[in-house]
Amino acid sequence: MRLGMIQFEPRLGQIAANTERVLGLLQNAPSADLWVLPELASSGYAFGSREAAYAAAETLDNSSYLLALQEWARSSGSWVVTGFNERSGDLLYNSAVLLGPSGQKGLYRKLHLFLDEQNFFTPGNLGLPVFDTPWGKLGMLVCFDWMFPEVWRLLALEGVQLMAHPSNLVLPWCQTAMPGYALTNRIFTATCNRVGAEGGLHFTGQSLLVSPTGEALLRGSGDQEEVLVAEVDWQAASDKAITSRNNAFGDRRTAVYGIEIKASGEQK
Numbered sequence: 713m714r715l716g717m718i719q720f721e722p723r724l725g726q727i728a729a730n731t732e733r734v735l736g737l738l739q740n741a742p743s744a745d746l747w748v749l750p751e752l753a754s755s756g757y758a759f760g761s762r763e764a765a766y767a768a769a770e771t772l773d774n775s776s777y778l779l780a781l782q783e784w785a786r787s788s789g790s791w792v793v794t795g796f797n798e799r800s801g802d803l804l805y806n807s808a809v810l811l812g813p814s815g816q817k818g819l820y821r822k823l824h825l826f827l828d829e830q831n832f833f834t835p836g837n838l839g840l841p842v843f844d845t846p847w848g849k850l851g852m853l854v855c856f857d858w859m860f861p862e863v864w865r866l867l868a869l870e871g872v873q874l875m876a877h878p879s880n881l882v883l884p885w886c887q888t889a890m891p892g893y894a895l896t897n898r899i900f901t902a903t904c905n906r907v908g909a910e911g912g913l914h915f916t917g918q919s920l921l922v923s924p925t926g927e928a929l930l931r932g933s934g935d936q937e938e939v940l941v942a943e944v945d946w947q948a949a950s951d952k953a954i955t956s957r958n959n960a961f962g963d964r965r966t967a968v969y970g971i972e973i974k975a976s977g978e979q980k
């Protein structure tokens with residue numbers, strides 16, 4: 713299968729313009745089966761107030777942005793993971809939505825809120841769900857979630873083969889850390905970052921797709937909008953062997969660590 717990433721520059725508070733930009737990039741892109749878009753791709757990031765964040769939010773069921781992407785997924789037969797400014801009642805979540813050709817297939821709400829996000833958003837309340845796709849098991853994390861090794865390990869142990877990671881990165885470290893997470897968990901990681909600047913924050917681009925052996929399969933520029941596409945063999949993420957006598961999951965010394973987390977399929 714082919715995985716694509718849309719590295720672009722969302723406009724703050726401009727849902728219609730962001731929808732048009734994403735669709736324009738997708739329509740002119742080479743074909744791909746699954747697309748990953750940045751964090752808060754519908755709305756931009758650095759809101760000046762909670763009111764501004766709220767005004768740029770939509771509900772899952774009544775979102776012009778998601779409806780347009782859903783129609784594109786249906787007509788192209790592809791899947792999409794997009795960051796989404798989600799309103800649910802009075803609350804806002806910094807969410808990632810999985811769309812398939814036949815409708816919405818998954819929702820994740822960012823667990824670890826960064827800087828002023830804590831003024832606008834409520835921390836995620838859906839845990840760390842795993843989603844079935846035609847190619848295998850997919851997990852979703854949003855941007856600063858990357859900093860917490862526990863979430864990568866938990867999802868990998870649940871069988872996730874590819875982690876879709878919509879991002880608006882501003883710190884310089886994530887792209888350095890990602891090959892380590894991919895390698896130690898033997899999974900694919902697809903970090904789709906944005907470019908540009910907002911409210912004094914500079915976003916670092918360099919969207920990155922990493923293989924289970926830690927190789928960069930795609931790497932975006934630091935400052936340009938870009939469409940990136942590569943072949944991904946999800947089965948490569950099912951092999952946790954490191955050598956003929958070592959296994960990334962099987963060799964864990966959980967009794968020593970003091971935490972007992974079983975890999976998916978192991979007896980609980």
Ligand code: ACM
Nearest residue numbers: 826855856880882
């Ligand atoms: C971030 O979580 N957007 C840095």
